[in-house]
Amino acid sequence: AQSVTQLGSHVSVSEGALVLLRCNYSSSVPPYLFWYVQYPNQGLQLLLKYTSAATLVKGINGFEAEFKKSETSFHLTKPSAHMSDAAEYFCAVTHGYQLTFGKGTKLSVIP
Amino acid sequence: KAGVTQTPRYLIKTRGQQVTLSCSPISGHRSVSWYQQTPGQGLQFLFEYFSETQRNKGNFPGRFSGRQFSNSRSEMNVSTLELGDSALYLCASSSDSFGDEQYFGPGTRLTVT
DSSP states (O other), X not given: OOEEXXXXXXXXXXXXXXXXXXEEEEOSSOOEEEEEEEOTTSOEEEEEEEOSSOSEEEOGGGOEEEEEGGGTEEEEEESSOOGGGOEEEEEEEESXXXXXXXXXXXXXXXX | OOOOEEEOSEEEEOTTOOEEEEEEOOTTOOEEEEEXXXXXXXXXXXXXXXXXXXXXXXXXXXXXXXXXXXXSOEEEEEOSOOGGGOEEEEEEEEOOSTTOOOEEOOOEEEEEO
């Protein structure tokens, strides 16, 4: 069974600092990988998707993620954090039609 | 295009009652999935429907059921509600290509008292 591990349930960064949210997946076959963001009292918004066309994937709001097969990782980064980035972020994996999510990482941005 | 819509947004029910939640997918999307989100268990897959047929099912008791209509709209039903069913229920739609991204609605917040 596939699984996703997100390291750090809570990450705090200063405004303008680098954002790094970690995600590792467990799968013998490279899966489809996603990052979603959830703002309070809202549903999930797709940030980006790994499609195997390129290992570095650019998403919305300045986020990007790099797929590293050797490390089974798909970490999310953003060069400079904004206050509006404060939210919960979920990494997800699928081999078909069902998403398996990590536990989520709450990002706090300190002014 | 309009996004995924879910109704109602909030529900309060009493233990033992049943509840029906509704989801309208993005126009043209034929696959609808349901997820339960709780603080303790996180996001868990309930089931997925395509062309009015349940194609995948998660590890939930039979009290949780769903259906999909010919216009791709979907409903999920929970019978004999328990306190532990209190959660945010999220619906997602996709265009049904293998590994396609799923687009989520705002969710229905169910509180069981």
